[in-house]
Amino acid sequence: MTGFTESLHAQSSRPTVIDLFSGAGGTGLGFQRAGFDIVGAVEIDPHASETYEKNLHVKVKRVDIRELSPQAFRCDLELVLGELDVLVGCPPCQGFSRMRNHKGEEDGRNDLVLRYLEYVEAFMPRFAVFENVPGLIRTEHGQKFYRLLIEGLIRLGYGLTKREEDIANYGIAQHRKRVVVIAGRDQEKPPFPKQTHGKPATQEVAECLYKPWLTVWDVMGNNRYPSLRAGENGEQAGKYPNHIAPMITESRVLEFIKMVPHDGGSRKDVEKRFWLPCHLIHDGHADVYGRLAWHRLANTITAGCTNLSKGRFVHPEQDRSLTPREAAALQGFPDDWQFSIRRSQRGVPTIILQRTLSTPWAPRMADEACKVQQFLRFRTTLFA
DSSP states (O other), X not given: OOSSOOOOGGGOOSOXXXXXXXXXXXXXXXXXXXXXXXXXXXXXXXXXXXXHHHHHOOXXXXXXXXXXXXXXXXXXXXXXXXXXXXXXXXXXOGGGOGGGGGGGGGOTTTTHHHHHHHHHHHHOOSEEEEEEOTHHHHSHHHHHHHHHHHHHHHHTTOEEEEEEEEGGGGTOSBOOEEEEEEEESTTOOOOOOOOOEEOTTSHHHHTXXXXXXXXXXXXXXXXXXXXXXXXXXXXXXXXXXXXBOOOOOOHHHHHHHHHSOTTTOOGGGSOGGGSOHHHHHOOOOTTTTOBOOTTSOBOOOOTTTTOGGGSSOBOSSSSSBOOHHHHHHHTTOOTTOOOOOEEOTTSOEEOOOSSOOOTTHHHXXXXXXXXXXXXHHHHHHHTO
């Protein structure tokens, strides 16, 4: 007995999902919470795979998806064509990110969008769910891949629901815009998950149609985690997994951070005579070395979210960057989720949070898939 979920559809009455580019398991967790049986997952990163297996108890195929034949994978899982309920995937988005400027066009992973389409054709699931960054539809090279994806799904007979959404509207405490495509087999156009949260002080929130956006305070405030100085470990024998504050090796950086005003302060709020030399010659990237604000949404959490120099990732009050635990909370992961952590050359912990539909988003998408599936089964029985 390995402790992993059996990946045979015949042994489960639950709806099934395969998680491609599965990352650290945010999407898998959401679908699992919604009652789905994860019958397969594919991820090339060993740290992300280890995290997925440790928390979801599902075996991950650790391989470059280009080298894994989708037909052979389906046979390994003992699934017949059309048997799978949902195929979900978020191919690597770095090549389409606005942070890459013109370099994104040269990213060799961009064509993995079309590899996802090949898997759809090999499995012909009831639903196909695809997610990526808005740059996919805004950059010239991204639009090419997006167009081929949409044309391919239509050619396979899928009805489409497409939308760009900010997942703050679904209960995540950060602005995080994503392009989402939900495809239904046999021309069925799936419903899009209903919005649950909205901008405070709007009429919709006042009328209780939506809950107000979650804030940094909601997910990591009120002393939810132990207070730390830079470099300290706050895991407390596993009570707070991954609550480890990255080191700040340069004393001048630490002294500068101490001058940044609490609760949303920016490096530009500090007297210019104290600025770091790099900021004196480059006036852009104002969020760098900035603090999060307690009662606002966080900025988009990125792979560099525990690094002070990568964005507005300084704790609202404490003189340090976010811990992996806090970053995970902002991404919607539960407190007992244990990440496999690697260390960069500078000793900064990096957590594998990329390529995940954040957890409150995924179960709502899964719920909508279940509703459509139940309707289709009822309709088939009624008109048989």
